[in-house]
Amino acid sequence: MKRWPVIPTILVTFAIAAMIGLGLWQLLIRLPEKEAQLAQLAANPAKPAIAFPRFPDDSLLFRKASGFCLSVARIERAGAGNAGYRLIAHCRTGAEGPGMLVQLGTTRDPDAKVAWNGGRVSGWISHAPDARPLIAGLFDHMPRALLLVADAPAPGLAANTRPDIGIVPNNHFAYAFQWFFFAGVAGVIYVLAVRRRIARAGDAR
Numbered sequence: 001m002k003r004w005p006v007i008p009t010i011l012v013t014f015a016i017a018a019m020i021g022l023g024l025w026q027l028l029i030r031l032p033e034k035e036a037q038l039a040q041l042a043a044n045p046a047k048p049a050i051a052f053p054r055f056p057d058d059s060l061l062f063r064k065a066s067g068f069c070l071s072v073a074r075i076e077r078a079g080a081g082n083a084g085y086r087l088i089a090h091c092r093t094g095a096e097g098p099g100m101l102v103q104l105g106t107t108r109d110p111d112a113k114v115a116w117n118g119g120r121v122s123g124w125i126s127h128a129p130d131a132r133p134l135i136a137g138l139f140d141h142m143p144r145a146l147l148l149v150a151d152a153p154a155p156g157l158a159a160n161t162r163p164d165i166g167i168v169p170n171n172h173f174a175y176a177f178q179w180f181f182f183a184g185v186a187g188v189i190y191v192l193a194v195r196r197r198i199a200r201a202g203d204a205r
Contacts, residue, residue, distance in 0.1 A: 023179030069118030105157025
């Protein structure tokens with residue numbers, strides 16, 4: 001045992017302990033938090049409609065809401081999976097405030113344009129497209145912007161897909177398993193590497 005390197009062993013032990021701690025955090029804290037959030041979101045569609053929120057709040061996802069688009073700054077296109085593309089209007093809602101995003105409907109035509117001048121919109125709250133790189137999203141915990149998914153599509157567009165709680169990821173059990181797996185692999189690799197080093201040192205004598 002004296003031939004085992006002390007400092008590297010301590011460092012690896014701390015690293016493995018940190019990985020196990022992260023796994024337990026995902027399993028015992030983040031997973032129950034996400035399950036509670038999903039239960040709340042599942043109940044949101046049945047709640048009374050509210051005014052579209054001025055600022056992001058993930059607890060309001062799938063809640064029925066309404067807003068008034070005073071004027072349209074621009075309309076952009078974003079991917080919509082099997083539905084093709086969704087057209088999203090950037091609305092002005094007054095002299096102050098962050099404005100409002102409205103998902104007008106979907107289309108399979110990549111060149112589709114829609115003439116929409118705003119007005120009162122009702123629908124439900126969802127996440128706006130996130131342009132941040134995936135790696136940035138892992139470290140940036142700012143809430144994602146919200147948009148109002150219109151109940152009735154704009155002329156020439158197909159209706160938006162109804163809200164589905166299944167699109168909200170719940171990967172914390174998998175994350176916990178990954179951290180436990182990394183800890184086990186790190187321990188096995190380190191033990192094998194040290195034993196091989198000790199064996200080679202013994203053969204060299």
